[in-house]
Amino acid sequence: MLKRLDHVELIPSDFERSLDFYTATLGGQLKHRYALEHPTLSEVAYISVGESAVELLHAPTARALAQDGERIGYRLMAFEVTDMVRTLTELAGKGITPSWGPVEAPAFIRAEITDPDGNAIELREWKQKP
Template identity: 50%
Template structure:
């Protein structure tokens, strides 16, 4: 019945800046970008990484929501990496430093970074 997570939606404060972060830094590709006439929604960009899709939504006058790291609700998305040390070195070259970790969790490693709006992204090496 249920097959997979189809996509994750993010409403950024700066639509174009977020597209650049996810494509230039994290390697997503723009699958589709379109104008939408459904106020307050103005534009959508579907960004793909492997078989995962991120939907960035440009809305008129987005409001900032408080991010409580241990509050209920959506917490973060996670990206699997081949080599944590290599991924963190690459990100450092792009000006992105871990906000937490890396730490070993048994046979895996985990770290967290933040996107250009401060949204958390987990990095996981299995």
């Protein structure tokens, strides 16, 4: 029935800043970017990141949700990495430091970073795939 997670949609507070983060900082490839004729959305950018994708939606009138504590709904997106140390070193060179971790468990190494709006992004290196 379900094959894989195709993409995650985000509405950033600053469209250009987030586009730069997901492409220049995380190494994603901009696949599509176009204007929309929609009452609340003006533009979309589709970025492939490894075997996944992030879709940024420009919504000029969107309002932020409270970020304090845990809340019901979206918590984070997770990307698998091949080498956690190398990944964190490359990100540090771009000014990105972990907001949590890295923590090593028998099956994986896990860390978290955040995008420009504070959305959590998990980085996971599998040592033993489930």
